[in-house]
Amino acid sequence: MAGPADIEARTLAIGRELFAATRRHHPRLLSRAWIDDRAMAWTMRDDRLKAQLFRFVDALPGLRTRAEIATHLREYLEPVVAGLPGRAARVFGGLLAATRREPSMAALAAWAATVGSRQLARKFIVGSDVRETVAAVARLRGGSLAFTVDLLGEAILSEAEADRYQGAYLALIAALADAASGWADDALLDGDGSVPVPRVNVSIKLSALTCRFEPCDPVGTSRRVLARLRPILELARARGVFVNVDMEQSAYKPTTIAIFKKVLEEQAFRDWPDVGIAIQAYLRSSDTDLSDLHDWAERRAAPVWIRLVKGAYWDYECAMAAQNGWRPPVFTGKAATDASYERLAGYLIERREVLRPAFASHNARSIAKVLALAEAAKVPQRGIEFQMLYGMAGPLARALIERGERVRVYAPFGDLLPGMAYLVRRLLENTSNQSFVRAGFLEGLPEEHLLMDPATASAQTSRIRLDRFTNEPPLDFSLPAPRAAMAAALAAVAGRLGRDYPLVIGGQAVTTPNVIESLDPSHRRTVVGRVARAGAAEARRAVDAAAAAFPAWRDAPASTRAELLRRVAGVLAARRCEIGAWIVREVGKSWREADADVAEAIDFCRYYALGAEALAAPRRIDLPGEENDLVHEPRGVAVVIAPWNFPLAILCGMAAAALATGNTVVMKPAEQSPVVASLLMEAFAEAGFPAGVVNYLPGLGEEVGPALLDHPATAIIAFTGSQQVGLAINRRAAEPMPGRDHVVRVIAEMGGKNAIIVDDDADLDEAVAGVMHSAFGYQGQKCSACSRAIVLAGVHDAFLARLVEATRGWELAPAEDPAHGIGPLIDDEARMRVLAAVARGKREARLVFPSDGDQLGGAGGLADEGHYVAPHIFADVRPESFLAQDEIFGPLLAVVKARDLDHALAIANGTRYALTGGCYSRSPTTLERVRREFRVGNLYLNRRITGALVGRQPFGGYKLSGIGSKAGGDEYLLQFVVPRTITENTMRHGFAPERGAPGVDNGASGGDM
DSSP states (O other), X not given: OOOHHHHHXXXXXXHHHHHHHHHHTSOOTTSHHHHHHHHHHHXXXXXXXXXXXXXXXXXXXXOOSHHHHHHHHHHHHGGGGXXXXXXXXXXXXXXXXXXXXXXXXXXXXXXXXXXXXXXXXHHHOOBSSHHHHHHHHHHHHHTTOEEEEEEOOSOOOSHHHHHHHHHHHHHHHHHHHHHHTTSOOOTTTSBSSSSBOOSEEEXXXXXXXXXXXXXXXXXXXXXXXHHHHHHHHHHHHHTTEEEEEOOOSGGGHHHHHHHHHHHHTSTTTTTOOSEEEEEETTBTTHXXXXXXXXXXXXXXXXXXXXXXXXXXXXXXXXXXXXXXXXXXXXXXXXXXXXXXXHHHHHHHXXXXXXEEEEXXXXXXXXXXXXXXXXXXXXXXXXXXXXXXXXXXOHHHHHHHHXXXXXXXXXXXXXXXXXXXXXXXXXXXXXXXXXXXXXXXXXXXXXXXXXXXXXXXXXXXXXXXXOOSOOOOXXXXXXXXXXHHHHHHHXXXXXXXXXXXXXXXXXXXXXXXXXXXXXXXXXXXEEEEEEEEOBOHHHHHHHHHHHHHHHHHHHHSOHHHHHHHHHHHHHHXXXXXXXXXXXXXXXXXXXXXXXXXXXXXXXXXXXXXXXXXXXXXXXXXXXXXXXXXXXXXXXXXXXXXXXXXSSTTHHHHHHHHHHHHTTOEEEEXXXXXXXXXXXXXXXXXXXXXXXXXXXXXXXXXXXXXXXXXXXOTTEEEEEEESOHHHHHHHHHHHHSOOTTOOSOOEEEEEOOXXXXXXXXXXXXXXXXXXXXXXXXXXXXXXXXXXXXXXXXXXXXXHHHHHHHXXXXXXXXXXXXXXXXXXXXXXXXXXXXXXXXXXXXXXXXXXXXXXSOTTOTTTTOGGGGGTSXXXXXXXXXXXXXXXXXXXXXXXXXXXXXXXESSHHHHHHXXXXXXXXXXXXXXXXXXXXXXXXXXHOOOSEEEESSOSOOOOTTTSOBOOEETTEESSXXXXXXXXXXXXXXXXXXXXXXXXXXXXXXXXXXXXXXXXXXXX
């Protein structure tokens, strides 16, 4: 039996043979393939040029006129044209400049860019329709190449689009099977001597079979996918067609594998061998996944195929991990991925009777290692299969065919321009700095380097810079453990509903004759908890307790206050799923929204702890004979009045900022969310805050508000809520009160009428999804929610049609159900307010979703169970109408048509609010202009406008959206302190201590004695 050293030696020998063979198949000088290769070399030589060119190609499908194309070509490429070789840079730069002056040159450039992009697409996309595809794969067979066909297209945002995707596959399978019946047998392609291989092979993405492929809800996702997958598999098996399931981002992997196994355990498919699934070697979990699939396939008693790939989402996986603070699920260096691929290849070859291997790679070293392993295992000729991408690594494919190996080409088909997203991903994948194709083709590295054993090579690792503060990572509900933990917490909380909760004043529990009955908005008859209801007397008592505790807390070191806040963060982290479950039940948030609420509260505690320590650091300017100190002192008692929509995060954030800076606090939570606030009070107590420093005062605003605002000791009012109440607080706080010797500082966030501009070159896949999630996430009950979509006329109708269909796919369900897309509104008052707005809106605009006459707003039988209202979308909305001007806290979206960007910006800025806003555009010039002219506190470009993170996106607006600086930002704590300057004259009879400015000589300067 060959040992590792023998296999490595054979790998190197085969690798050299492959390189020699590929050189014989290089394209002829000045042939079309040679020209394409030269163009690719230019592209890869400069990374900025490559990125901008690919971004232009990605934007091209959204451009409708030659003028638009020429403008975008210029915007993307003029800044990087210097990356071309010398003369080419001058010539191309001159042509781009000419497009600005000469319409004929602009038209010519647009035509050339479109034709060039289509030709580039045709190099990698096998056909634009079924007829072209059938003809193309027949030509592939004529060249001794097998194929697998994959359908390209737009992202699946609605169930109607998922139906069309399923229908396209059914038609594709039937057409290919009909054509294949007339093809001649090919021993190289149609079997390995013992097992027949179907002539027709298709690849399918399970996420395209539903508009809601939700990893948090694998059961519901599986049900939706299987309903469309079974007919595809039934037809494929009946027509003798092989089906391979593609793999996408890692979050989808567990659900994809589970669906694959579930359907193949059904009686109709249990013994079917002509089916497979992709496994990505760059994932750290792939060893476990393969082992699990092997054990399952043995129990199933029928083999399945495994397409082993390196993986095409590396950049995406690393970016998502960095943004969420997760460990990357992928290996972060090419050598580690290559080593994983070779290890997994060995595993598959050893178990090929159960897991039939297909090796997808353009890496000559990887392929040589597979061949060496197969030789050592005495695998018969064509007992394994190699796969490559259509349009790539042609010489290497020919070299393998010459060796008698079966090579299958992964051949996507679909409209050429909409297929650009696939094209760009493949180009990036194969021109990245760590790509084998780039290393061998552009850098021209020697064979010895390219054939090095990756297990011994030095792996390159990406390093992500971490500042002193890092956000608390969200739970990854695509993984079984977090899902199980949240489900268990919800079950535990269900057994503790309906308990009693007292006030906490001066460290003492206080009961009252009146209570607030907190109800579950998903189940309006279920009592979450009964909370003592404070009155004016308790309010005054709470402020008195806070005032009494203030001197000692004020004088406590900043480090002590910061450490206690870090302990609170620790308590919240330890009880994370439990508190998240209470949020789900008390305010109707989904699992992810509830978890994000807890994570944000943790962030606020840690961020403000750091900020308080920095604020307490000495600030001294010394001059000879003078010392100047700047110090910050707390203001006194802070009354924190919080909303229900972020029942933990906002209450905790405002309280933590006050406490970190040495103020004492009276927490007045919203009457809809007092139980969650009680849990926060428990966390403060458990962390060790002294009695009276934090006080818990649930009550009705009209009963306790005046007493809190008018108390002479109240120094700060931190408020988040409606504009009406915020302005009333501001007016009242400005009035002088008997016994008050200060002006009350008001910090108020008061909502918004937030807009997203959709440019006429926007990626509608992203824009529709972003607007929908921004508008209807948490039922539109966020002050940052999108309530206006301002869409340029060129894409208005297409955008609106897709938005309506996409929204139709969202289901209403109780918040504790992980499948739900739309949960309840907070209470019946909110529900009736939204339905009243709908009724008024019907008189001013056109209701396009849901259907007219549905008085329950699509809630159906759920209306009696909870406070449900389906998403509502209005079109033909006038910019001055109440739908476009008034804040409506619920799932109601106004779609406004704009003539052009000038008009869109005027509409966007034409409200009393300035909180959040966004823009979807692929024009660098447009995005730069929107940065300057869309005047809101938080502006988001090409992403949803909700979900600001502490430290990363400090949150808050201006105009009538807020008073004060941004929460979670560097300046927020300054609002809770009073700056004091202290100056000391240190001169004594002409002598100054040696504490002067640098370079000043403080010694004697007289002459001789």
